[in-house]
Amino acid sequence: MASFSTNEIKPGMKVLLDGDPCAIVDNEYVKPGKGQAFNRIKLRNLMNGRVWERTFKSGDSLEAADVLETDMSYLYTDGEFWHFMKTDGSFEQFPADKAAMSDALDWLKEEESYVVTLFNGNPINVMPPNFVELEVVETDPGIKGDTAQGGSKPATLSSGAVVKVPLFVNIGDVLRVDTRTREYQNRVR
Amino acid sequence: MSASWRPTASLELLRQRASLLNCIRAFFAQRQVLEVETPLLSQATVTDLHLDSMVVELHDSKRRFLQTSPEFAMKRLLAAGSGPIYQICKAFRRDEAGQRHNPEFTMLEWYRPGFDDRQLMAEVEALVCTCAEQHGDGLSDWAVSGFERISYRDLFQSRLDIDPFAASDQQLIDLARQQTASDHLALSRDDALNLLMAVVIEPTLQAPVFVIDFPASQASLAATELTDDGHRVARRFELFIRGMEIANGYLELTDAQEQARRFAADNQRREQSGLPVQPVDEFLLAALASGLPDCAGVALGFDRLLMLISDRQRIAEVISFDDNNA
Structure with a gap:
């Protein structure tokens, strides 16, 4: 496997640390005028999202991690795994376990495209698109005519996510939601 | 290449840069310190373990080193009787690039025959305050209270509760690893001290402070002396402001034999570490042998x-263009 010297490590690169794949967040060069140079490297562990900071001697190297981000569409779940398929025409399928699904579980929709991070060929993280369109399956009845500001209520979407929506929203409406902030954007139909 | 052709500094900053140069030249003119220029390319270079010089080819068989500082040439001028001198020049250091480092940078270096390190610290303080004052920065507030001086030992004791002279190698290495959450690091005693200094202590040094009495193992080109409690310390000082190393000074070593011994010891350590052994500057040694005035x-x-x-x-x-678009 290739490796990167601390001198060439840049944010975004993927390396192995203690066996886990990590994304470089920051690489700060520190050198006392007359002393050994060091690099303080901040990394995000891709397995658990935790941010680590480690110090290396300048010129040391870190092993590159075989990490690949690929677009895949969601197929189905069997209760234990969530199955995705590459969208490049290869029809190759990958099962993601619950740990990998933590960011995406609330926003699942069949045939929607997700960014799946593969480490040594296995999904370790699934990112939903920034916006998804989902149907409302449960909410208090809508108040006719109230299309302006004022008031909100919870609504459960087909994916299971509960978001705050304006009072006029009804069961069966399809909403556009920002998956990063969980905010309602608009009613699609 | 995604780097832009445009300067990395704003034009306003470049005007400030020019003004700061003028301010420094005026400061030294007033004090009758002579501005000099010495070659950037030289036949020999530093042996320092942690300074890597760049090599330039003049032609097939002729190589020169880009200076990492103008120290050796300026000491030869002093030995030749120049009196007090200063220089503003480019210095070059291999593999040094980062937020506060650029492989080529501008250095102000000066020497004061007849001064000791304490006197020179006072002059550094006067220079920094004068420059800050003329550029309307809050730094000038410090001119009133004066820059603090703290010994290397007190600094480690107050910030890390460890005595950098009495602690064992292993204690220092363990502490450095623990403080940086980096168990894997292979460190020498001085590496551990440097790491603790750079990563833990330096960011806390916000108000201007001179750190003095470095361990003799970090003397570099400074004279050393024994303290009352029997530790050998270097007559070296470093100025830190806002968590950044600004200046490094010495009561200069004038003993040619001791200098030759340090060069040889450095080269031996370079060899052990798999680094290139550097040609020793015989011109400097000859100048020291002929007599370098006591100076800082x-x-x-x-x-x-x-x-x-x-x-x-x-x-x-x-700087007008950094290494990414130079």
């Missing part, structure tokens, strides 16, 4: 002084 000297990072005065965090913001 200091190198100050000009770019960093400008970063302070203009309140910038990155060296790229105070």
Whole structure:
């Protein structure tokens, strides 16, 4: 496997640390005028999202991690795994376990495209698109005519996510939601 | 290449840079310190374990080193009877690039025959305050209270509760690893001290402070002396402001034999570490042998002084083009 010297490590690169794949967040060069140079490297562990900071001697190297981000569409779940398929025409399928699904579980929709991070060929993280369109399956009845500001209520979407929506929203409406902030954007139909 | 052709510093900053140069030249003119220029390319270079010089080919069989500082040539001028001298020049260091480092940078270096390190610290303080004052920065507030002086030992004791002289190698290495959450690091005693200094202590040194009485193992080109409690310390000082190393000075070593011994010891350690053994500067040794006046000297990072005065965090913001678009 290739490796990167601390001198060439840049944010975004993927390396192995203690066996886990990590994304470089920051690489700060520190050198006392007359002393050994060091690099303080901040990394995000891709397995658990935790941010680590480690110090290396300048010129040391870190092993590159075989990490690949690929677009895949969601197929189905069997209760234990969530199955995705590459969208490049290869029809190759990958099962993601619950740990990998933590960011995406609330926003699942069949045939929607997700960014799946593969480490040594296995999904370790699934990112939903920034916006998804989902149907409302449960909410208090809508108040006719109230299309302006004022008031909100919870609504459960087909994916299971509960978001705050304006009072006029009804069961069966399809909403556009920002998956990063969980905010309602608009009613699609 | 995604780097832009445009300068990395604003034009306003470049005007400030020119003004700071003028300020420094006026400061030394008033004190009758002579401005000199010495070659950037030389036949020999530093042996320092942690300074890597760049090599330039003049033609097939002729190589020269780009200076890492003008120290050796300036000492030869002093030995030749120049009297007090200063220089503002480029220095070059291999593999040094980062937020506060650029492989080529501007250094202000000066020497004062007849001064000791204490006197020179006072002059460094006067220079920094004068420059800050003329550029309307809050730094000038410090001129009133004066820059603090703290010994290397007191600093480690107050910040880390460890005695850098009495602690064992293993204690220092363990502490450095623990403080940086980096168990894997292979460190020597001095590496551990340097790491603790750079990563833990330096960021806390916000108000201007001179750190003095370094361990003799970090003497470099400074004279050493025994303290009352029997530790050998270097007559070396470093100025820190806003968590950044600004200047490094010495009561200069004048003993040619001791200098030759340190060069040889450095080269031996270089060999052990798999680093190239460097040609020793025989001209410097000859100059020392003929007699270097007792003097103190200091190198100050000009770019960093400008970063302070203009309140910038990155060296790229105070130089016209940084390494990425030079």
